Amino acid sequence: MAILITNIKELVNIEESPKPLVAGKEMSNLKTLKNAWLLIEGDRIKDFGTGISDTRYAIHDARDQETDPRSHIPDLGSEHDLTILDASGRFVFPSFCDAHTHLVYAGSREVEYVDKIRGLSYEEIAKRGGGILNSAKLLHETSEEELVEQAMGRLNEIIAFGTGAVEIKSGYGLTVEDELKMLRVIRKLKEVSPLTIVSTFLGAHAVPAEYRGRQGEYVDIVIHEMIPRVASEELADYIDVFCDRGFFTVEETDRILNTGMKYGLRPKIHANELDYSGGIQVGVKYNALSVDHLEFTGDKEINCLRGSETMPVILPGAAFFLNMIAAPARKMIDAGLPVAFASDFNPGSSPSGNMQLILSMACITYRLLPEEAIFATTLNGAYAMGVSDELGSIARGKKANLFITKPISTYEFMPYAYGSNKVEQVILNGEVVL
Ligand code: NIG
Ligand code: FE
Numbered sequence: 001m002a003i004l005i006t007n008i009k010e011l012v013n014i015e016e017s018p019k020p021l022v023a024g025k026e027m028s029n030l031k032t033l034k035n036a037w038l039l040i041e042g043d044r045i046k047d048f049g050t051g052i053s054d055t056r057y058a059i060h061d062a063r064d065q066e067t068d069p070r071s072h073i074p075d076l077g078s079e080h081d082l083t084i085l086d087a088s089g090r091f092v093f094p095s096f097c098d099a100h101t102h103l104v105y106a107g108s109r110e111v112e113y114v115d116k117i118r119g120l121s122y123e124e125i126a127k128r129g130g131g132i133l134n135s136a137k138l139l140h141e142t143s144e145e146e147l148v149e150q151a152m153g154r155l156n157e158i159i160a161f162g163t164g165a166v167e168i169k170s171g172y173g174l175t176v177e178d179e180l181k182m183l184r185v186i187r188k189l190k191e192v193s194p195l196t197i198v199s200t201f202l203g204a205h206a207v208p209a210e211y212r213g214r215q216g217e218y219v220d221i222v223i224h225e226m227i228p229r230v231a232s233e234e235l236a237d238y239i240d241v242f243c244d245r246g247f248f249t250v251e252e253t254d255r256i257l258n259t260g261m262k263y264g265l266r267p268k269i270h271a272n273e274l275d276y277s278g279g280i281q282v283g284v285k286y287n288a289l290s291v292d293h294l295e296f297t298g299d300k301e302i303n304c305l306r307g308s309e310t311m312p313v314i315l316p317g318a319a320f321f322l323n324m325i326a327a328p329a330r331k332m333i334d335a336g337l338p339v340a341f342a343s344d345f346n347p348g349s350s351p352s353g354n355m356q357l358i359l360s361m362a363c364i365t366y367r368l369l370p371e372e373a374i375f376a377t378t379l380n381g382a383y384a385m386g387v388s389d390e391l392g393s394i395a396r397g398k399k400a401n402l403f404i405t406k407p408i409s410t411y412e413f414m415p416y417a418y419g420s421n422k423v424e425q426v427i428l429n430g431e432v433v434l
Pocket of ligand 2: 101102
């Protein structure tokens with residue numbers, strides 16, 4: 001099975017020598033190819049180049065090319081089952097890699113949303129037993145089958161918006177059994193969805209009401225009961241802790257990450273959303289793959305991230321929805337750091353997984369250039385979920401997860417025209433899924 005996409009107006013984010021991530025000034029150096037073709041074989045990107053090839057036999061418009069494109073297009077052989085897609089006037093992008101979501105959840109929480117409009121803060125709602133605890137109650141009452149079905153609806157929605165890889169966290173279970181239940185749902189989604197999915201264990205998302213005043217005991221359950229079960233059943237790729245004011249302390253986070261590390265779970269943590277919590281520092285100490293949110297990030301935190309292998313991940317959906325200050329993404333890039341942007345798709349602080357909107361917010365609110373925002377939502381997102389060797393750019397040998405846009409004028413149009421879906425056709429694992 002092969003697919004040849006021809007007449008591509010511009011092929012965006014190509015890499016000749018793939019890198020795991022891009023940082024600082026490099027983030028504005030986005031490589032594209034105008035008037036391009038792309039060949040997919042099996043589930044992989046086989047090759048790409050310039051020139052227009054209508055079919056494997058007829059290649060024209062080679063006059064302006066420095067080299068004859070025919071020499072680059074592999075001989076497919078007549079027995080090949082070849083599909084040709086004409087992308088005239090359209091752009092081809094690597095799929096978005098959304099490195100932070102909580103998209104397995106039951107129901108919705110628009111009641112709290114109205115409370116927020118009336119003036120209650122996220123922390124006040126949480127203290128009243130709303131927020132994460134509200135979702136935990138709903139999740140407890142919902143069957144695994146029903147959770148899979150609800151999550152599949154969300155996955156299909158984000159596929160249509162151009163996402164090709166997504167991280168999904170547990171954290172609405174908050175008991176041993178319900179955390180395992182959530183992770184089993186994510187495992188099922190990995191089997192049935194064409195998306196690349198990685199899973200993160202987030203037992204330390206909130207303290208259940210019955211442990212109020214005995215938070216240490218709940219942390220002990222996370223450490224001594226949940227982590228060993230999650231690891232022995234191989235249910236998670238990563239471990240997360242909500243390390244912030246009113247949730248888990250640096251000391252508790254340290255203990256949890258230490259145990260996670262012993263069980264082979266690398267951290268990806270929630271940090272510095274509500275305060276200068278020390279979350280970034282403890283994440284870097286444990287070589288976290290990413291530290292996420294980061295509204296409260298100063299020079300000390302930026303210095304700590306410099307030279308680390310930890311990706312700062314910004315979640316504009318949550319900052320927008322909760323009316324919070326913006327994380328200093330511009331300052332991070334100017335300091336030479338890489339930055340990824342993700343959706344945080346969840347029922348409480350970001351009920352949308354639309355990465356095109358995240359791309360726009362990265363430019364509008366955080367002052368990233370379109371080139372930087374494209375890297376932040378593709379290659380750097382892939383790094384922040386541990387899949388950048390396979391995804392996040394158009395490179396030979398990478399997995400063929402990409403989308404073809406509707407007819408558009410420039411790649412800058414993608415973040416510029418916010419709110420509408422510019423994706424027309426989606427290819428995942430080398431197959432047209434939409
Ligand atoms: O990333 N900050 C912590 N957790 C989620 C919110 C989860 C919820 O409110 O349900 C977040 O914003
Ligand atoms: Fe989150």
